[in-house]
Amino acid sequence: MDTAANFLTIKDVSTAFKINGQFYDAISHVNLQVHHDEILAIVGESGCGKSTLATTIMGLHDAAETKITGEIDFEGTDLLQLDEDGYNQYRGDKIGMIFQDPLSALNPLKRIEDQISEVMDYHTDLSKDAKHARVLELLDQVGIVNPQRTARQFPHELSGGMRQRVIIAIAIACKPDLIIADEPTTALDVTIQAQILDVLRDIQKENHAGIILITHDLGVVAETADRVAVMYAGQIVELGSAEQVFNTPEHPYTRSLLRSMPQRENENDDLYVIKGNVPSLQKMPSQGDRFAPRIPWVPASAHEEHPSMHEVAPGHEVRCTCYKNFQFPDQQGGVTA
Numbered sequence: 001m002d003t004a005a006n007f008l009t010i011k012d013v014s015t016a017f018k019i020n021g022q023f024y025d026a027i028s029h030v031n032l033q034v035h036h037d038e039i040l041a042i043v044g045e046s047g048c049g050k051s052t053l054a055t056t057i058m059g060l061h062d063a064a065e066t067k068i069t070g071e072i073d074f075e076g077t078d079l080l081q082l083d084e085d086g087y088n089q090y091r092g093d094k095i096g097m098i099f100q101d102p103l104s105a106l107n108p109l110k111r112i113e114d115q116i117s118e119v120m121d122y123h124t125d126l127s128k129d130a131k132h133a134r135v136l137e138l139l140d141q142v143g144i145v146n147p148q149r150t151a152r153q154f155p156h157e158l159s160g161g162m163r164q165r166v167i168i169a170i171a172i173a174c175k176p177d178l179i180i181a182d183e184p185t186t187a188l189d190v191t192i193q194a195q196i197l198d199v200l201r202d203i204q205k206e207n208h209a210g211i212i213l214i215t216h217d218l219g220v221v222a223e224t225a226d227r228v229a230v231m232y233a234g235q236i237v238e239l240g241s242a243e244q245v246f247n248t249p250e251h252p253y254t255r256s257l258l259r260s261m262p263q264r265e266n267e268n269d270d271l272y273v274i275k276g277n278v279p280s281l282q283k284m285p286s287q288g289d290r291f292a293p294r295i296p297w298v299p300a301s302a303h304e305e306h307p308s309m310h311e312v313a314p315g316h317e318v319r320c321t322c323y324k325n326f327q328f329p330d331q332q333g334g335v336t337a
């Protein structure tokens with residue numbers, strides 16, 4: 001297996017939702033590749049389109065209410081051309097998904113063993129004994145100390161952290177090549193979060209899976225990700241290795257996000273607040289830099305009319321030219337574009 005190969009290539013994908021009879025883009029012209037053996041984090045404030053990207057990959061949109069264009073090449077198949085039956089062959093098998101809220105993702109009336117077995121019933125022809133053995137193996141893999149006991153329990157008998165481990169067990173039951181984890185630790189307390197992230201990392205190593213980790217929490221990203229895509233208002237504005245994005249962030253949005261993140265160095269300072277809001281879909285500017293209204297001190301001439309991605313280092317790309325000479329108002333110099 002060529003572990004460096006892309007197995008997921010998202011090409012020029014836009015997803016628009018119908019609002020009052022008109023379609024508005026929630027994500028616009030997204031290009032992204034995911035490799036085996038990596039955790040790619042997608043970050044951005046609420047409303048930037050992270051979940052829409054995930055649900056677009058998973059084929060979870062109602063065709064009448066949504067317009068999707070572009071191509072999502074997954075191991076040689078364009079997922080966007082699949083019908084519901086076609087998608088069902090991929091979901092749960094080659095593509096696993098982990099949602100934020102483990103309680104609503106589990107059936108309250110079914111024992112854990114049955115819920116994990118269900119996905120294997122659909123995608124494998126394992127015998128009953130083999131499935132039972134696999135359930136115990138999976139529960140062990142996600143760090144559950146007494147798999148036998150947990151297998152017999154119902155969701156309400158488990159803690160939030162345990163339930164999220166079960167969700168991960170279901171997601172990896174068929175050894176997917178791609179796992180999409182949408183805010184998998186948001187509902188959990190900090191210690192449990194760290195444990196769940198460890199589980200994800202172990203799985204990525206053991207299964208050689210590629211993981212898309214969606215989060216608004218930069219702390220989680222710093223802990224976990226190999227590469228990071230920063231989304232703003234439906235577009236990717238910066239893409240690079242975690243090291244590049246954290247150590248040499250370029251886009252004003254990435255720099256603002258990092259500056260607004262509590263860190264040991266700034267724990268006594270007032271945290272930076274990014275003024276304004278992510279525009280709603282109906283108010284999305286049709287051209288120009290979508291982040292420009294939130295950095296009003298930067299002159300219009302510093303922005304591109306049609307912002308495109310610029311490579312600033314191998315593997316590190318930034319949208320719009322406004323990153324050049326960007327300074328925060330409280331920093332000396334200002335912009336000299």
Ligand SMILES: Nc1ncnc2c1ncn2[C@@H]1O[C@H](COP(=O)(O)OP(=O)(O)OP(=O)(O)O)[C@@H](O)[C@H]1O
Pocket residue numbers: 017018019026044045046047048049050051052053216279280281
């Ligand atoms: N089904 C829908 N119909 C109309 N608008 C939608 C729909 N789903 C999402 N949106 C809008 O699309 C934009 C992107 O939403 P999305 O949930 O993808 O963002 P997000 O970055 O994942 O935010 P969050 O972290 O809050 O989930 C938002 O403006 C949201 O209100």
